[in-house]
Amino acid sequence: MKNRFNKILHSGFLLAASNLTSFGQGAVTPTPATEKVPEIFFQSELYLLIFLFLIMLIVIISLTKSLKKLSYALLSPEKRQALELKKEKAFEEELHGPSFWTRFDRDILTKAVPVEKEADIMLDHNYDGIKELDNNLPPWWVWGFYATIIFAFVYLAHYHLFRTGPLQTEEYNIAMQEAADQAKARELSMKDFVSAETITALNTPEALGAGKGIYDKNCVACHGAELGGSVGPNLTDDFWINGGGIRNIFKVITEGVPAKGMISWKSQLTPKQIQQVASFILTKHGSNPVGGKEPQGEKYVEEMISSQLTDSISVDSIIIVNQ
Numbered sequence: 001m002k003n004r005f006n007k008i009l010h011s012g013f014l015l016a017a018s019n020l021t022s023f024g025q026g027a028v029t030p031t032p033a034t035e036k037v038p039e040i041f042f043q044s045e046l047y048l049l050i051f052l053f054l055i056m057l058i059v060i061i062s063l064t065k066s067l068k069k070l071s072y073a074l075l076s077p078e079k080r081q082a083l084e085l086k087k088e089k090a091f092e093e094e095l096h097g098p099s100f101w102t103r104f105d106r107d108i109l110t111k112a113v114p115v116e117k118e119a120d121i122m123l124d125h126n127y128d129g130i131k132e133l134d135n136n137l138p139p140w141w142v143w144g145f146y147a148t149i150i151f152a153f154v155y156l157a158h159y160h161l162f163r164t165g166p167l168q169t170e171e172y173n174i175a176m177q178e179a180a181d182q183a184k185a186r187e188l189s190m191k192d193f194v195s196a197e198t199i200t201a202l203n204t205p206e207a208l209g210a211g212k213g214i215y216d217k218n219c220v221a222c223h224g225a226e227l228g229g230s231v232g233p234n235l236t237d238d239f240w241i242n243g244g245g246i247r248n249i250f251k252v253i254t255e256g257v258p259a260k261g262m263i264s265w266k267s268q269l270t271p272k273q274i275q276q277v278a279s280f281i282l283t284k285h286g287s288n289p290v291g292g293k294e295p296q297g298e299k300y301v302e303e304m305i306s307s308q309l310t311d312s313i314s315v316d317s318i319i320i321v322n323q
């Protein structure tokens with residue numbers, strides 16, 4: 001919300017600048033928070049001055065009012081009558097005056113002098129027959145002009161006096177910081193991203209602990225608490241239906257073998273979690289649990305070890321070879 005406010009202010013600044021060309025963007029250096037509000041606003045003299053100024057204003061207004069009354073009282077009776085008559089006439093006109101549209105045009109759109117009275121506002125120069133009318137400026141335009149002046153003060157207070165909005169350099173720095181944060185977040189998410197091509201087995205206690213947690217929660221029902229197998233095959237022996245090794249295991253868990261009753265876990269586990277549980281399974285290799293299912297599939301020999309090792313130069317991940 002505040003940001004949008006600042007944007008509006010900035011675009012409006014261009015308009016305002018044409019009126020108040022003298023106030024520039026000179027003071028763009030960001031100041032510490034403590035200097036945000038200028039000293040002068042904390043001095044009581046300022047408010048006393050403003051107060052006095054207002055009192056004086058009231059006095060002046062009431063004085064001019066009484067002066068007006070006085071001068072009216074001093075008029076001769078004829079003149080007073082003439083004045084009354086004039087007022088009455090104006091009132092009459094207001095009652096049965098011009099239509100709404102005429103007034104709208106006169107008061108808001110053009111405020112043009114009626115054609116029959118144009119002679120009054122004709123300027124007295126004449127260039128080869130070209131004369132000039134001194135018509136009023138369109139009221140809407142004049143209001144817009146005043147609005148830009150008011151706006152300029154709001155802008156000045158917001159950015160330069162109270163420093164509640166970021167100036168251009170600050171805005172630039174904020175944007176750069178945001179971009180840097182986003183880049184960092186992207187880098188982090190890339191680090192979490194694991195695919196069958198890049199996967200390596202994890203060996204940190206945290207990763208394996210997390211993997212065990214995931215296994216206990218999701219896999220025990222079909223593969224047994226000790227991975228010896230029940231509905232699903234034994235995961236501790238040398239024999240694999242879909243191939244052993246971290247890559248194949250990762251692929252099977254990710255995609256599943258739906259036709260054989262092993263579901264795909266990619267909608268329930270993140271790649272990182274699948275990597276953790278796959279790594280955990282590898283640590284149980286050869287544990288030979290009691291009541292384990294007889295081997296199924298083919299004996300898997302880790303023939304990819306050497307290539308996997310050269311693939312994985314990553315420092316925090318080591319291939320777990322048969323233990």
Ligand code: HEC
Nearest residue numbers: 218219222231232233240241242243249252257260261262
């Ligand atoms: C509903 C029962 C069921 C659940 C739950 C289950 N699996 Fe399986 N899983 C199976 C079956 C059945 C197979 C055999 C698929 C085949 O024959 O290709 C299998 C195969 C596997 C394989 C490949 C084994 C091989 O020899 O190729 C792995 C690895 C595996 N599951 C891991 C997991 C993990 C990890 C989880 C938990 C996240 C899990 N499974 C949950 C039923 C299950």
